[in-house]
Amino acid sequence: MGALAAGEKVTRAAVAAEVGLARATVSTLVDELLAAGLVEERGAQRPGTVGRPGTALALSETGPAGIGAEIGVDHLAACVTDLRGRLRCRVQAPAANRGRPAPAVLAELAGLTALVTGQARDQGLHPVGTTVAVPGLVGRDRGIVLRAPNLGWENVPVAAALGPGTVVDNEANLGALAELWLGGHDRLADFVHVSAEIGIGAAVVVEGRLFRGARGFAGELGHVPVRPDGPLCSCGAHGCLETFAGEEALLRAAGIGAGRGPALRAAAAGGDPAALRALAEAGSALGIALSGAVNLLDPQAVVVGGPLADLAPWLLPGVRAELADRVTDRRWRPEDVVTSRLGSDGVLRGAAYSAVRTVLDDPARWIQKDERSQPAGV
Amino acid sequence: MGALAAGEKVTRAAVAAEVGLARATVSTLVDELLAAGLVEERGAQRPGTVGRPGTALALSETGPAGIGAEIGVDHLAACVTDLRGRLRCRVQAPAANRGRPAPAVLAELAGLTALVTGQARDQGLHPVGTTVAVPGLVGRDRGIVLRAPNLGWENVPVAAALGPGTVVDNEANLGALAELWLGGHDRLADFVHVSAEIGIGAAVVVEGRLFRGARGFAGELGHVPVRPDGPLCSCGAHGCLETFAGEEALLRAAGIGAGRGPALRAAAAGGDPAALRALAEAGSALGIALSGAVNLLDPQAVVVGGPLADLAPWLLPGVRAELADRVTDRRWRPEDVVTSRLGSDGVLRGAAYSAVRTVLDDPARWIQKDERSQPAGV
Structure with a gap:
């Protein structure tokens, strides 16, 4: 199933080669999966340059x-x-x-x-x-x-x-997890994923597994201190990332009414100076918090996803500038911050x-x- | 070997029960380990309440x-x-x-x-x-x-x-790793360990394993931003933790000459106001950086170790106060910050x-x- 999930139009022979089992064993397993409706056959497929064409297999569309x-x-x-x-x-x-x-x-x-x-x-x-x-x-x-x-x-x-x-x-x-499984980034197994709707959340993926923390509460990037004497946050602390880059703070800084999130993107796209300034400052705050995360965790990449992905064009310059200044590992590159292709879905x-x-x-x-x-x- | 490393005066029967192998199999393995000098016998030992006394085994002192x-x-x-x-x-x-x-x-x-x-x-x-x-x-x-x-x-x-x-x-x-293996904290498998000599380093242990990051550079707590517009750090960024709590910054704030680290502890122990103030401020800075780490990683505990352990009496109040204010998980307690018993060794x-x-x-x-x-x- 794993080999089929990873590949496209895979044959029994290709699966046998990949998982290191005998062709006959793989055929038996495939028959079971076919019978159970987990796998389906998709016609002849020529595996590479030589040999008889095998029948292409794929995960079922109706399973x-x-x-x-x-x-x-x-x-x-x-x-x-x-x-x-x-x-x-x-x-x-x-x-x-x-x-x-x-x-x-x-x-x-x-x-x-x-x-x-x-x-x-x-x-x-x-x-x-x-x-x-x-x-x-x-x-x-x-x-x-x-x-x-x-x-x-x-x-x-x-x-x-x-x-x-x-x-x-x-x-x-x-x-x-969506980024890991469906994001289409090749071999991206260690990353910090930042997303936001009203709050700001993050999740850490390590060696292809979601890192949950000892109590299951890892990833609270929104409450990483950015300016410790900054504004009071809803959590009771001062100067958390959320007070600079959460939706409420962003809308206030851009002079847009509370709850009108989509208006911010439109204002930025239209070149509104207050919206652009608000997003640039939020990008810097996000970059400061992420610098700490990258210095602590040394991920391959930072992925900006969820509704935040829609604001990436205006947030990313600030994020990248702070990371360039603050990440200790000199091999860190601005392009190690990427925008999710999955968007807010x-x-x-x-x-x-x-x-x-x-x-x-x-x-x-x-x-x-x-x-x-x-x-x-x- | 693992069963013997974990236990004290363990018998063959106790090992067999723990690892789920037959007594005879364990005896054969133990004989091999005895012959190789990895294990030694230490006299009779009564396992619990019933049965013949077994011979106690231990990892070798001369292997x-x-x-x-x-x-x-x-x-x-x-x-x-x-x-x-x-x-x-x-x-x-x-x-x-x-x-x-x-x-x-x-x-x-x-x-x-x-x-x-x-x-x-x-x-x-x-x-x-x-x-x-x-x-x-x-x-x-x-x-x-x-x-x-x-x-x-x-x-x-x-x-x-x-x-x-x-x-x-x-x-x-x-x-x-010393803390994990030799620290004597029961069941402590997920923690952030902070140590310092001149710089400030940290390491993250997750599920009993050292977390190294994608490139092997995880744990750079010293360069987590604490006050992003703060003093210039040796790394080229501004306001890193090291500029507030590194040895150089500490000695300067305490009015003690560079390189005279041990003098700081003596001054604090003697009640010197400048030393006490410097350590209190460094403790706060450390607490701010650790708040970010705890919110991101949700560890069971923070362990203060290495030479920093010697300064713990003066650093910990500030560390704990910031963590109490800033950690999102309400179950986080001040006593979840502990001092290593291994000290600077x-x-x-x-x-x-x-x-x-x-x-x-x-x-x-x-x-x-x-x-x-x-x-x-x-």
């Missing part, structure tokens, strides 16, 4: 699928991806979730996930689980949101509200794909479950 | 040993530890290494390692390798110091000068023990090598 759901401060969204990580359907609804009672938010979100689940089934897909992205600290083992200040939530049991097979994770973590797609990855990671378990759930004789 | 060597800005040192991590001999010499030609420094260090190697052999130990601790960025694969600004070194081939079996590593990394002991750990990690390789190196018929 298991993952549901992703996203709770934003001003929107809700849900989507489905297949085993290949491709987006198969997606719905989004504007919503004023700040301070709104959690049960109402979760009921509306359940409606969206039911909608995309139906659409996925119509496309011949089998949803295997749901991952919910939230802007806050989560208790993953219990499926709860511990604290999401920008929603006004404390100890909200999200997974229980959405039914069995639901996992809850921090949006920054899922954005980083990264978090939602990462959520959906993380749900279906469980099948890639352990196909045998899914095959057994699948056999049990089918009527006798099929 | 393989590791040589540790340390290049400081104002000293050189070497030591030997045995398989149990116990310090068996140690020499130290004051030395003005800043700007001194590297060959002279390395020749003197080789003299010290030869001295302790002889002392180790006199105690029946068999040195298996040397690890050299340096205050700078190292290229471990090539055994060179890439850059050690406080020594004035660039691209110095340290391992080649000290002979085969020599590994070169950053002093902060070795201090952190941690780095050197970590170096020596890391050299002999290679035998713990792969006893079979050492047994084969040992057999080859013995005369025929023995």
Whole structure:
């Protein structure tokens, strides 16, 4: 499954060569995967220059699928991806979730996930689980949101509200996983991923794995001190990155009303001096905080993703200038800061794909479950 | 070997129970280890409440040993530890290494390692390798110091000068490994270890492993920005932690002449107001930089070690106050900042023990090598 996930139109012979198993063994395994609907054949394929053409294999387009759901401060969204990580359907609804009672938010979100689940089934897909992205600290083992200040939530049991097979994770973590799995950066396995909606979140990927920290709270870049005597932050400390580069601070500095995030991008694109100044200063603050992160963690790259990716043209010069000045490793280059190609969809797609990855990671378990759930004789 | 390293007076039966192998298998393995001199018997031991007393086993006191060597800005040192991590001999010499030609420094260090190697052999130990601790960025694969600004070194081939079996590593990394292996903190597997001599270094331990970063340069806490418009640092940036809490800055703030590090501790112990003020301010700066690290990495604890441990009584109040204000995770407690019990010996002991750990990690390789190196018929 891993070899097929990584390749495009792979043959049994190519898989055997890659994983180091006998051709016959691979054929047997492939037959099982074909029978279970995890893999499909895609016609003849000539492997390199010599030999008989093999039959090309690919992960199934009509097999298991993952549901992703996203709770934003001003929107809700849900989507489905297949085993290949491709987006198969997606719905989004504007919503004023700040301070709104959690049960109402979760009921509306359940409606969206039911909608995309139906659409996925119509496309011949089998949803295997749901991952919910939230802007806050989560208790993953219990499926709860511990604290999401920008929603006004404390100890909200999200997974229980959405039914069995639901996992809850921090949006920054899922954005980083999307970058790792679907970002299209070759061999990028050690990076800091920064994203932001109202707050600023980051996630650290080390050797191709998400780094969660001892209690699961790693990545709080928004509360790294940038100017320790700076403005009071919502967290109670002074001069956190969020007070310089969070959406609220940015909109205020640009003279744009609170909650009108999209207007900032438009103002910057239109050359508005206040917006450009606000973004340049936010870029510097982000660069100062990231310098600390890069000096501590020595990643291959910094990836700017999520809604922040839309502002990258104006933020990146400041980010790169601070990193160039402050990173100790002289081999650090400005182009080691990259913008995600997934844009603001990264978090939602990462959520959906993380749900279906469980099948890639352990196909045998899914095959057994699948056999049990089918009527006798099929 | 791992079971014996972790336990005290362990029997064959206890090892079999712990590692899940048959008693007979464990006995065969133990016989091999006894024959190779890696393990020794220490008399009868009653395992719990019932059964025949077993023979207690322990890692050998006269088996393989590791040589540790340390290049400081104002000293050189070497030591030997045995398989149990116990310090068996140690020499130290004051030395003005800043700007001194590297060959002279390395020749003197080789003299010290030869001295302790002889002392180790006199105690029946068999040195298996040397690890050299340096205050700078190292290229471990090539055994060179890439850059050690406080020594004035660039691209110095340290391992080649000290002979085969020599590994070169950053002093902060070795201090952190010492804390992990020998620090005596129960179950401490995720922590940030801060140490300092002239510069300030840190190392990050994650799930019981040293985190090195993509290029091997992780842990540069000394160049995390604390006040971005602050004083110019030796690295070329402004307001790095080192400009507030490095030894030079500390001595200047305390009105003590450059290079007189030990005088600072004495002045603080004597209640000198300038020294106390300088240390309080350095503690705050350290706390600001560590707040960023804790928010990003979510470690179990911060350990203050190396020569910095001697100054902990005066630094820790400021460190703890900043962390209490700035760490997002509300469960973070002041007592999660601890002082290393290894004191300023941690780095050197970590170096020596890391050299002999290679035998713990792969006893079979050492047994084969040992057999080859013995005369025929023995």
